[in-house]
Amino acid sequence: MATVTNGQARNPAKGSGGTNKALAAALKDAGCSYASLALRVNELGRRQGAEPHYDKASVTRWLQGQQPRGNTPELIAAVLSERLGHPLSPTDLGFLSDQQRPVVSRALVYGEDVAETLHTLAELGSTDISRRTLLGTVPFVAGALTSPQRAWLLWLVEHIEQCGPAGTDRLAALSSAGPVEQVHAMISMFDQMDNHYGGGGVRTSIVHYLSTEVIPMLQQRGVPPHQQRQLFAAAARLAAMAGWSSYDAGEYGLAQRYMTQGLRLCAEGGDRVLGGQILAGMSHLATSLGRPDEGVALARAGIATARSGGSPLGLMRLYAMAARGHAAQGHRRETGEALRAAEDQWGASNGPAHESPWVRFLDHHYLQAEAAVCYRDLGLAAEAERMAGESVSANADRRRRQAISRSVLATAHLQQNRLDEAIGAATEALDTLGSVHSERSIQALRDFRLRLEPLRREPLVKEFEHRSRGVLGMAA
Structure with missing residues (x-):
């Protein structure tokens, strides 16, 4: 059982003298000084709406076994994940585990098993809806962006022949597919509300509909394969919308997790245009949160994804996201090239009626x-x-x-x-x-x-x- 000293929880499951050996090892592996860790935790906290004021003395106390307040363990994990290039959880760093929040770590992972992805997404959604008591603040973890990109691109290479362009015949089938038609009608309604009133006003409705209505459809047995693929694509779109509206509401960590899980569902739907749009959303998020290098990498992954998808408008957005990342780094030449490529794709489009439904809002x-x-x-x-x-x-x-x-x-x-x-x-x-x-x-x-x-x-x-x-x- 944890004891409390000076208002801070202390975890007895540490090394001798209460030292946090896991945190010490991660700091050493990352080559991260106490002062730089504290500085980056403060910066990340401020980006996510908090006002932390830690210093190297704070890090010394954490290494001595003190449990930081609030969501600071998640911020520490996010910083060290970024430095080490792979995701870490607070538990990995020797902090007290929270049995109500394991989904926060799992949702950063692009998983092999799609049944597990559905379970993770449903759990994330249900926990999110009651997040004030169960979820709390969820940090954005820049270091966790690389793995989904790699997993998605490997899937794309392995299934390239199964991912055809989103032609008009395939799009027409979407509107006559029973439950798929209903889901698309809800997506259109959510889109309109988001455009007019912002993501904060519609976010909870999207999450609730996805987790209580659409995911159970995908968990049913006996759904015809073509309809199941379309449902997976629609669910991926909803997960991406949950991510985008979370981003718009300032819930950056949740945005990252919904987009990651949406990308995995998109693979089941075999929709390259939508996959590119999810990567565009992740790119926007990364650039806005101070990682324009990752923003450019995600945009490039999206361009590779959507290049043969038959959607110039989708490519236009991805080149625009690449431009944003370059501009944030002060790269004038690369920004100009990306904007010209975006303009070229706009000129190549034959209009919204000939595009995927996922990009018809672009102009x-x-x-x-x-x-x-x-x-x-x-x-x-x-x-x-x-x-x-x-x-x-x-x-x-x-x-x-x-x-x-x-x-x-x-x-x-x-x-x-x-x-x-x-x-x-x-x-x-x-x-x-x-x-x-x-x-x-x-x-x-x-x-x-x-x-x-x-x-x-x-x-x-x-x-x-x-x-x-x-x-x-x-x-x-």
Whole structure:
């Protein structure tokens, strides 16, 4: 039984003197100093909504057997997983195990057994719905991104002849497939709600429908093989939507886990276009959470996946994701090449009716919005202003895209020393956020507010800071 010292749990199942030998060994293998571990745990915690303040003395206490508070063991595991290149759980590092949360570790794994994948996804969903008492905060683990990529690409090579393009005949069959038709109708409804109101407002409904309705369909015996493949593809799409809406709600660790499991289900459906789109979502997540190198790698895996899938729009999005990753690293030439490739794919498309249903929402205005973010990150303010302005004008019915593009437009104005226009665009973004439950939109505007720091004494900036506190919180 654990004892408690100074408000912290201490695990007796350690080495002599209460030392945590597992953590010490992982630190040594990773070549990670106490100070660098504490710094990275603080950074990762802040990215995920917490405000930790650890230092090397904290790490010394952990090595002496002290159990960190809250979700800190998961953050430590995430940091060391990233350093070592393979996933670790808190239990692997000698921290107290939590018998209610093993699914958090299992859901990071792209498993061989699809029956186990269904079980893991159903358990993750049911635990997620009651997450306030059972799941808690789930960290994003950058080190766990490599294994699903590798497993997926190996599967793709081994089954390349079984993955045909998503032609119109195959797509027509989807709409007359009984339960598949019902699932697709629900996916369309969730898509509309997500586009209009953000992922935070629809996330729980997607997770509940996937775990209580669709997964049980796939666990039934006697489903015809062609219908089962279509159901697996639809379930993969729902899992990806659960991931994307979790990302939009600021639940980054859950987003990673749903997308990973969705990728595994996609293999059963044999759908390369959808597989590419799931990898695009994972790429977006990785780049936004400070790993643009992984974002580029995931986008490239998606391009390899979808290249022969018969979907130029799907490839357009993947090249746009590659561009985002390159731009976040300051790589101008690579960003330009990726954006030109995305533009070429847009030109190659024969329109939504000839594309997979998974990518029909994509249009040229989507590409403009993504290009605006790239140009902003590269400091190319005039280009960012032009693209963001066109995106704002074209997306009146897509409130999340409106909010993000207005925030990018505000930054482009600021980069050109036009403070009045910058505050005006940011205020319009703030007004849009009143009807959108989207943490991504909020983060885009927080990024702009952070750039105002050198001008914080200006009256316009003070006024904006005061007005934005209710939505964005206090400035750091």
